Amino acid sequence: MIVQEAAEDPLSDVLAAMQLRVATSASLRAGNSWSIRFQVDRPKFNVVRHGGCWLVIPDEPPCRLAAGDCLVASRGTFVLTSDPDLVPIDAEAVFTRNPRIADVGGAIEVELLGGSVSFDETQADLMSNVLPPILLIAGGVPAADRMAWLLELLSVEWGSGLPGARAACDDIMRLLFVQTLRRCLGGETIELLPTPSWLSGLADASIAKAMTAIHAEPARHWRLQQLAAVAGQSRSTFAERFVRKVGVPPVEYATRWRMQLAARRLRSSTDSVTRVAESLGYLSDSSFSSAFTRAIGSPPGSYRRGQDAERRGRKGQDQISRSR
Structure with missing residues (x-):
């Protein structure tokens, strides 16, 4: 068997240098009237498992999210809510009792699964302004399906306590990042990149x-x-x-x-x-x-x-x- 070295791949090189690691994995279940503000201090990946809600970001009209939709946030703030007119509370308060699962409101009408990534701070210039503040991937397309599956797997591994779980979570998060960057490189969202990178x-x-x-x-x-x-x-x-x-x-x-x-x-x-x-x-x-x-x-x-x-x-x- 002949093993050939992979061709040079700048994207893989950059991701390796960044030393990506999973920071958190959590789920949000909500019903009735609710509104939560998220402050993005590191890239966050989210998928709507079932139900639907509104996404509100500064200076943009509210956007309806449905089951299967994926949301990637790289910086700034965003609000997930049952009603765009409600006053939001901070996510930190919602996840105080249990950092992995938060239940808000009454009967569960919508569930979201999310994860966030950390990286070597000395590589911060590699991340600066690379992604748009908010990137939406509509459910039903292959990219969204792959990201939803990876987030499900991340949730299982993060709470499993099994040998190798930490390494598995880091690898899953790298795959999520690759899927997001490929989405931008595919041309459909490249115009959203606000600055050179x-x-x-x-x-x-x-x-x-x-x-x-x-x-x-x-x-x-x-x-x-x-x-x-x-x-x-x-x-x-x-x-x-x-x-x-x-x-x-x-x-x-x-x-x-x-x-x-x-x-x-x-x-x-x-x-x-x-x-x-x-x-x-x-x-x-x-x-x-x-x-x-x-x-x-x-x-x-x-x-x-x-x-x-x-x-x-x-x-x-x-x-x-x-x-x-």
Whole structure:
């Protein structure tokens, strides 16, 4: 049997660098008159299991959600309600007694299942403005069906207590993220992306060629002319288009991506700073340290120590959760 390596895939590279982890999984059951405001501090995925309700977001008309509809919220606030004219209460108050299940109102008329994701904060610029604040996927289409199935599976694993449940939940959340980003890349919702981002770049065929080349050879110190040739454009046309789509010049994007890979190596390996620097094309620790500090916000050694402390803290929290 011949095993071939997968082709270079910038989307997979970025998701790996972000270190996505499931943060919560919960269900909301409601009836009669009710209205709940959600503050989005991390991406949230929701599906209407049965029934229906209204979605209210600032400066937009109310939108009716029905069974099978999926809602992805990346930032800001939104309200789920039985009546758009009702005054909402904060979700934090609703989930105080049980963070996994909330019952509101009387007889259950609608049920929603949701999950949220966390990621390495040093990779926050990868997430910034990539998704629209609210993304709706109508029930009945394949993308919604897949996301609904994944959220159901996430709910089962999150509360199972079975060996490997945490790893399974993280993988499910990554799949949810992939489905959402594919939806945007498919062209149906790409116009909703409010600002330039790497995702907008991947939606452009010529820019995507250059980004794929950067991801295939991250240690190469790319020049503008080389990337323009890959994209099949003149230097001026390519540079202008890249900034318009991605938000930063091509060479700067290559440097930033190199630093994201460095951060990942520092988090996940015991390689020395010198070895990490050499693997990414740097001839001296000092030049690597300067570039890393500009991109990430702290020197390589300090970053690694901070990540080690955070990992120990998460391990302790997981042990406490399993003991409950």
